[in-house]
Amino acid sequence: MTECDFYVFWFTDLTGRWQQHRFSSDAVDDAKFEHGFYASSMMTGWRQFGESDLLFKPCRNTEFKDAAEDSRARSFISEVWDEQGVGPYGRDPRGILAKTMAAAAADGWQFQVGPEIEGYLFDEVRWGLRANDCFYSISEPEGVENARESSNPENRGFVLTHPFHHLAPTTDYGLKIxxxxxxxxIRSGMRPLHCLHEAGPSQFEIGIMHDDPLKAGDSVQLFKRLARACGAKAGKIATFMPMPLAFGPGSGMHINLSMWEGTKNAFYADGSVSKLCMNAIAGIMKHARSLAAFLAPTSNSYLRLSHLYRNDLEVTYGFGNRSAHIRIPQVVDPAEARIEIRFGDPSANIYLAIAAVMLAALDGVENDLSPQADELKGPVAYGPRDIRLSKPNSLPRTLEDAILALDTDKEFLQRYGAFSAETIEMHQQILIRRANAQSLYPNPRDFLEVLDC
Incomplete structure (x- = not known):
C-alpha cells in the first residue's frame, strides 16, 4: 500500500454529521478493505450503549485527498453494514441514497445533482444557555457595527449599506479565505463551480459541479470540512447555521436536480423544460411540507424560511425567479436543464435530503402530476402576515409543523424500500428532541415583549 501515517475512514450519522475512524498505517491491511471492521454504533439515531457494533466497510473507489489533513493520511468513505454483515445498515444515510439511486436506475432513470452551499465567516461567536442566562454574541468584520472598531486589523472603514453580492476586493473581506x-x-479532487460573496455581511456561497447524487453528497460533506478548517486557519469561524443573524440573509443549500435517460437530459424539450420536468416539480410541490423535515431539519431553519418566503403562501415554482421555492433556471445548453430546490439549508443531512427530493420527483413523474399553483411571476411582497390565512400547501412555519407533515405524508419515501419505517421514525424522534428542547428556554426577545407585563 502507498506509504502514509494514517488511514481515515469517514461516515455520516443520521443527523448528517461527518465522523471518522482513524487508524495507524500499521493497523490497516487489505483485509480491512475486503472484510471491513467492527466499531461502535453509538451515533445519534443509530444504536444505544450496550447494543451491537456495526460493520464498516471502506470503499477503495472513494479515496480522496483531504486538503485539511496536516499529516500524511489516506482518506476513504465507509459503507455501514449491519452487525451480521448481511447487508447495508438501514439507517446509514449514504446507504439510503445509494439504494434510491440503484432502484431508480433499474427503472431507467439517472439523476444529476449540483449543490450550492451558503455560509458565514465570523470573527467570534459566543453563546450561553442556562436556566437564568441566555445570550449569543457574533462579531463579523463586514458589519456596520465594526466601522468604529480600531482593534480589528481588517477594518478599512467601509460600511456596507448596499447589497453584498459580487463585492469588489477592496470591500470584500472574505475574498482571500x-x-x-x-x-x-481542487487539491482534494473536487470540482467547484462558482465562488462568490453572498447577500449577507461576511456570507459566502460555493457551487459544486453537477455529478451523480452520491458523489454530490460526498462533496458537500468534504466541502463543509474544508471550509471549517480553512476558516480556523485564518482565525475565523465558518458556520452553516441557517439563520445566525436576525433580519439578515439566511444560509441556504440549493439542490439543482435533473433526470436523465441514458445520455439524454429528460428535463429538456424544444428549447424549454419538458413535461416530465413539470411532473417532477409537481411531485416536489405535493410533498414539500414533509420534505421540509429533511431539507430544513432544525428550529433555526424556520427563522430563515420565515425571512426568505411568505410562509403563509402556497409552495411556488417560477422560471428564473429566485423568489420561488422551486426555480427553473434559464439555460442555453440542453445538458444544463434542471430545477433548483431553494427551501433547503445546510443543516440538512445531504444524503437524506437528496434521496427524499429524488423520491418526490419520481412520484410526480409516475403519477403524471401537474403543478396545482400557477407560475410565480415577479417578486413576493414581504411584510406582516396573517397566519390565519395560511394556505394548506404552504411550507411549515415551525419544525413542529414539519414533523407533523412528515407523519401524514411519508409513503412516497418508502418507494423501493429506500427509507424504512424505522428510519423515518428515528429521524422524527431526532427532530422531536430538537423541537422540544427549543421550547424549554425563553428567547431574549421575550424580555423585550413581556418583562413588564
Missing part, C-alpha cells in the same frame, strides 16, 4: 477554500477543494 474563499479563494483558499476553492484551492483546497
Amino acid at each position: 474563499r479563494s483558499q477554500m476553492v484551492e483546497m477543494m
